[in-house]
Structures are given as C-alpha cells and as structure tokens.
Amino acid sequence: MAKKNVNDMSFLDHLEDLRWHLIRATLGIMVAATAAFIAKKFIFETIIFGPTHMSFPTYRWLCSMSEIVGVETSFCAEKFPFIIQNRTVAGQFSAHIWTSIYAGFIVAFPYVIYQFWHFISPGMHSNERRSSRGFIIVASLLFFLGVLFGYYVVTPLSLNFLANYSISDSISNEFDVSSVIAIVRSSALASGIVFELPIIIYFLTKIGLVTPKFLKKYRKFALVIVLILSAIITPPDIASQVIVAIPILILYQVSIYISAIVLRNQKRKEKRHARQHS
Known part of the structure; x- marks a missing residue:
C-alpha cells in the first residue's frame, strides 16, 4: 500500500508511522544484539576485557611516550594490580545479556538513525532532503568516532587510574565483573553520544532554538559544562579530564561553524523567496 501524503496524515497517523519506525529500529538492534550474544568470546575476551591487559595499544603508546620524556608511569607495568570476579549467581549471564544489547545498539546505530531520518524526511522540502542525504553517514561517523575515543582513551x-588508586596497602582490589564492564560500556556509549553534538546543534539551529551568536555568547559556560562532563566520565585527575575535554571543545567550535552555515543558508532561502514573490 502506498504511503500517505504527509500533509494528509492525522496526528494518530504520525504516531502509527513513528511506532513502526521504532519497531524496525528495535528489531535492527535485536538482530545485532543476537549476533553479539553469539560472538561471546570475541566480545568479552577481545573487546570488553581488552583494556584490562597491559598489552592494550593505548597503554603501550602511553608507556612509549613516558619513556621518551623520562617519566615513570603505571602504564609500563606488566599487569594490573587487580582481579576480576563474579559475586552474584546470575552476574555473568546478566552481563552477557546487557553487553549484547549495548553492542547491538552501537552496531545498529546507522540503521537506527536511518529510521529516524526516514520518519522526519517526508516533512522536509525536496531541496532539504537532498541537502540532508549525508546526514546518516555524518551522524554515524561521529558516533563511531566517539565510541572509539571512549574505548581507546x-x-x-x-x-x-582506578586500578592503581589505593588508600591503604592492606587493601587488595577485587573488582566485580559488572563494575568493569560498566566502565567500558558507559565510557564508549557516553562518548559516542557526546560526539553527536554537531548534529544536535544543526537541528537546534534549524528549528531556531540556537544561533551562532548564542553559542559564542555562552562559550564560557559551555567550557565549564565540558569540564564538568569530563570529570564525570573520567577519573578525577587533571590529565585525563584535559584529554577528554579537548575533543569536546573542538566539537563545540565546529558546532558554531555549522550553526552559522545553517543560519546563512536559511537567510539566503528567505531572500530568494522574497524576490520570487516581489
């Protein structure tokens, strides 16, 4: 059956359309989650527990950098001073389920974004649809860059930091498996969402909620928010917070340029429209 014209659709029709897009997005996530559930060994041994081994690429690189500048660091240790344990009956199975769902969402993100775009695109003008064709690619690229940043940085x-932090030599670190997995999952997913900032600013500018002038005016407040956000998703040491804050600040500056471009294009369209009706 042919799809209804967006102008002829009632509010309930739009809700029904949204429901089917959400169902398709959920099915896409579940398919990817099922594949992740089956690939248990690769997901956990290689990806999730990769950063718990000192052979992880980030540690090797930081160790090399510290040796070049002649600074002693824990990045050059042979192994972490902790063990991973499971203390609940359903702990490992629960971790397997939820990790698979997280992995499914990350892998299926382009399809989820496609469903979102497919829902809003009928309400766009033809020239707006043409100019937004790269939306899925750009949004997915930013998201995956954020996930990689969260995972590798x-x-x-x-x-x-947390493994080597100690308040007493009499205390040994025995981390629960759910706690370790939560750090990996939340760091990757939170960074992926944060890297969507330019996309969010693009849409907020399109609907008139923000402008380049507004973003520049409140840049100082944005800096404070970025530092707070960096403190939340990283351990409380200055070096880590700065490393995380730098790309977020760059994304904020990029968002200002994007907002300026969107506003400039809107003004050009308004001028053309005014000339056509004059």
Whole structure:
C-alpha cells in the first residue's frame, strides 16, 4: 500500500508511522544484539576485557611516550594490580545479556538513525532532503568516532587510574565483573553520544532554538559544562579530564561553524523567496 501524503496524515497517523519506525529500529538492534550474544568470546575476551591487559595499544603508546620524556608511569607495568570476579549467581549471564544489547545498539546505530531520518524526511522540502542525504553517514561517523575515543582513551585512563588508586596497602582490589564492564560500556556509549553534538546543534539551529551568536555568547559556560562532563566520565585527575575535554571543545567550535552555515543558508532561502514573490 502506498504511503500517505504527509500533509494528509492525522496526528494518530504520525504516531502509527513513528511506532513502526521504532519497531524496525528495535528489531535492527535485536538482530545485532543476537549476533553479539553469539560472538561471546570475541566480545568479552577481545573487546570488553581488552583494556584490562597491559598489552592494550593505548597503554603501550602511553608507556612509549613516558619513556621518551623520562617519566615513570603505571602504564609500563606488566599487569594490573587487580582481579576480576563474579559475586552474584546470575552476574555473568546478566552481563552477557546487557553487553549484547549495548553492542547491538552501537552496531545498529546507522540503521537506527536511518529510521529516524526516514520518519522526519517526508516533512522536509525536496531541496532539504537532498541537502540532508549525508546526514546518516555524518551522524554515524561521529558516533563511531566517539565510541572509539571512549574505548581507546576514556576507558584505559579510567581503568588505569582506578586500578592503581589505593588508600591503604592492606587493601587488595577485587573488582566485580559488572563494575568493569560498566566502565567500558558507559565510557564508549557516553562518548559516542557526546560526539553527536554537531548534529544536535544543526537541528537546534534549524528549528531556531540556537544561533551562532548564542553559542559564542555562552562559550564560557559551555567550557565549564565540558569540564564538568569530563570529570564525570573520567577519573578525577587533571590529565585525563584535559584529554577528554579537548575533543569536546573542538566539537563545540565546529558546532558554531555549522550553526552559522545553517543560519546563512536559511537567510539566503528567505531572500530568494522574497524576490520570487516581489
């Protein structure tokens, strides 16, 4: 059956359309999650527990950098001073389920974004649809870059700091498996979402909620928010917070340029429209 014209659709029709897009997105996530559930050994041994081994690429690189500058660091240790244990009956199975769902969402993100775009695109003008064709690619690229940043930068810095932090030599670190997995999952996913900032600013500018002038005016407040956000998703040491804050600040500056471009294009369209009707 042919799809209804968006102008002829009632509010309930839009809700029904949204429901089917959400169902398709959920099915896409579940298919990817099923594949992740089956690939248990690769997901956990290689990906999730990768940052818990000192052979992880980030630790090797940081160790090399510290040797060049002649600074002693825990990044050059042979192994972490902790063990991973499971203390609940269903702990490992629960971790397997939830990790698979997280992995499914990350892998299926382009399809989820496609469903979102497919829902809003009928309400766009033809020229707007043409100019937004790269939306799925750009949004997915930013998300995956954020996930990689969270996995290869935020996660190793967090684990290294927390694993080597001690209030007494009489205390040994025996981390619960759910706690270790949570650090990896939350760091990767949170960074992926943060890297969507330019996309968010693009849409907020399109609907008139933000402008380049507004973003520049409140840049100082944004800096404070970025530092707070960096403190939340990283361990409480200055070096880690700065490393995380730098790309977020760059994304904020990029968002200002994107907002300016969107606003400039809107003004050009308004001028063309005014000339056509004059």
